[in-house]
Amino acid sequence: MMIDFQTDPSRYKHWKLSFDGAIATLALDVAEDGGLKEGYELKLNSYDLGVDIELYDAIQRLRFEHPEVKTVVITSGKDRVFCAGANIRMLRGSTHDHKVNFCKFTNETRNYIEDATEFSGQTYICAVNGSCAGGGYELALACDQIILMDDGSSTVSLPEVPLLAVLPGTGGLTRLADKRKVRRDRADFFCTLEEGIRGKRATAWNLVDQIVPRSKFADAVQKAAVDAAGKSDRPADGRPVILTPLKRTISDNSVEYDTVRVDIDHRTRIAEFMISGPSEAAPADGDAANEQGVDFWPMKLARELDDAILHMRINEIEVGVWTFRSQGDADVMASYDAVLDREQNHWFMREVRHYLKRVLKRVDLSARTIFTLIEPGSCFTGTLLELSFASDRTYMLDGQFEGDNRPPATVRMTAMNFGPYTMPNGLTRLESRFIGEPDTVGDVKAEIGKDIEAVDAEELGLITFAPDDIDWEDEVRIAIEQRAALSPDALTGMEASLRFAGPETMETKIFARLSAWQNWIFQRPNAVGEQGALSLYGTGQRSDFDKRRV
């Protein structure tokens, strides 16, 4: 079964999106029988990937289709239950890779909530009007404020460890420790408590920001939403950009969009991403780009690449190596980067820049080997060159191919390589690349706007290897095929360890540290074995754990 990440509000089963001027409300009201797969009912507002795909869609639309929305309130559409977290029967019935992919996507979506709050003047507030457990509380933790109903029954909890013998897998532990900075002994107590915490202890321990009686709850949420809206710099009269359906053709061996085409070789387990650069020069300014909307080329690229990555991650899990190639005109591509740079204060340009940043982070976080191949006719300029910097290696042809009279390949940096596209570690890819020699970032910056051939690009440290025509075929083909033959698991661990040198952030802690522990636990018999807690939950039987402490 193919999982599709495309949806729209008319098809939502689980979320209700409503608007009141600058304030939007996203109400979770999960359809029990609306699961993505058979075999489980989504009781108590518990969720599966399908629920989260809708949430991601809503978050994207709020940023682009609703420039006027300054506060988003997340709440429950059900009485006395906010959200019970990820559905346990769904987890129990899922393969290891699906569990991990599910957690990664939900983590990214929660990070986007924080991204909207921090960078886009669209603040998320969580109105917890019922019991809020596990992934439910982790959703709340991703919001800027948590307001808990003080009604004697609404609680927040992270009961995964005592009930299921797994970790809260969507950033809960990291956000407790590093966002809300809950004292470690209190966090320890809280995370081993089945029943959760409410009332004054919830605020004293900073698990929530406010507790409010039921009778005053709506007013308190409204006040917080209005206050947050008052601090926003989003325009009241921005021209909405409607996210019309993607043009996409999926076949057994390819996925095709306007700017992105993915060809898949299932035998060698290699996928080739070909990016086609823009063919017409960029619009003159932010308003003109805003008028183009989803047809503004960088916006189109972001949407298509986003969908392609999500598709390849979850539907093509045996394809272990992705190569990036490109074609197009460097000058035309540079004209788009120029307007993205020059008009960065225009609301739509800001959104496009942050969207491209998020898509590039998806590349960093994809558990696939990524090689970029730079050949004559390519268009690795500015934003597109960033794909090369996100790769594990880059091979660039030195000179021309025999019988091909196109000029040698070049790469070109733009201002977009020196600021807006931060990695999960908070650095640009060039800062991260040259972390051992920070002066080099300044040296290569002096080359902005120049077309750089392979030997010079190698000398500058922008690429990995520059074989010539004679060596290219063997060196590149062998490198890719050898890579595809290595253990997928060892590569995942290696790549996750080498891609993020330097500072750690909440994001890198979530994806590397927390996820790595969770992945380990998701393999352990104490959780997923026949007698494991995840398997036995709800049966009344108790797990007999392997007691060895590892």
Add this chain to the structure above:
Amino acid sequence: MMIDFQTDPSRYKHWKLSFDGAIATLALDVAEDGGLKEGYELKLNSYDLGVDIELYDAIQRLRFEHPEVKTVVITSGKDRVFCAGANIRMLRGSTHDHKVNFCKFTNETRNYIEDATEFSGQTYICAVNGSCAGGGYELALACDQIILMDDGSSTVSLPEVPLLAVLPGTGGLTRLADKRKVRRDRADFFCTLEEGIRGKRATAWNLVDQIVPRSKFADAVQKAAVDAAGKSDRPADGRPVILTPLKRTISDNSVEYDTVRVDIDHRTRIAEFMISGPSEAAPADGDAANEQGVDFWPMKLARELDDAILHMRINEIEVGVWTFRSQGDADVMASYDAVLDREQNHWFMREVRHYLKRVLKRVDLSARTIFTLIEPGSCFTGTLLELSFASDRTYMLDGQFEGDNRPPATVRMTAMNFGPYTMPNGLTRLESRFIGEPDTVGDVKAEIGKDIEAVDAEELGLITFAPDDIDWEDEVRIAIEQRAALSPDALTGMEASLRFAGPETMETKIFARLSAWQNWIFQRPNAVGEQGALSLYGTGQRSDFDKRRV
């Protein structure tokens, strides 16, 4: 079979320790038939835990018994082979928990090499005189300088991923990325190469510091050693402190030393550590303490607690909860902290302080739940109070026990709680504890020297809970027993995520991120299954990997 971490140079099988004034040489010359267990031969200077126990012993003795040693050269005693890393047959035959424990101890030992270099004026230089693979290169990476023989055959390599489908498990990936800051695409290439790198590429990529022809190798190593010694502040005439054998009695249910006693309840899987504070006042100054040597109380505590922790970690793996209790006189204990603080520039005091720091880090890194119980008669003062700050929770009795006329328990901070005992994240435990409210560190510092009762300690945030006599028995007993009943794996992941809020360092990256990935991979069939690469290595058969990328 009990694994003993105590040894001495007269019993070494694998290392040869020699001295030439300020320069010591540690030569690895592994006895093939000297493995800790049956079933493998330690060929090509490969190692098992037994080899590393000797290395740890040597590193400790170099700091305490040899104040005159300013440079330590690590090299191979064999021709053309430096070290092949961890023994593969040993790994293959080991349980999951042994693999993980083995990696943790070797990681700690490599960190201590860096600790000696950074803090103790004892610089480690690695003279790589032969092939240096996997764990062999990771040992080199822990040294301050790596000098590689340029003889056409000596190479450095991390071939774990291509050969064994596991990660370099002793900090290799982290030190490549964050210590030597090797560019990520080069690191990616290097870590997938079976045969390693030598010659100019090894220096150009910063994999080693120098390459030197065989004929000039000894001179180059000597010069580097002399240069490093010239920058050391270690005394030429310090009084050596000989690490005489520990007094220790091990029975089925206890381990007993002078200052530490561990009682083990195998049924409940709980161990109680009782620390007995000093009974005689501290010596007047560093020289007097130096004269006491291993009988200087803080030194004795460090050695005994170190051994107890190592013993409990590896020999009592089903004992999941450790409790710390103490008894003694706060004034006497404070007198030791006072001399440790006042005489911190004395070479021996410096060594004791750093040793206590390292032992406390072992507590942080122990995959066990740790609770501290503070009762009347206890002695949680300064250095000993740090054990409470290292715990997951602390329960302190408010008032007296019925029928016990000892005064209510108090805790007392000293200067030692505010600087020298940094955690792996680089912060003191109080800085880490109050990371959400940094001013609180200053507030509690104002209470240095005061005896603080339970209610005030709770108010200051120094402890977790302060039950009174009526609640104590039930609340504490239930908390400990419930904890011991939870899944050991989930607790390990949870504790590793909650203990280290705030900044990440190379150490936290190694123990949390890299180790978590490695632990995951150590569970994956692609590595350890019957057809896994670790299982098939050396058989000529190739693994048929599960190709799913997770």
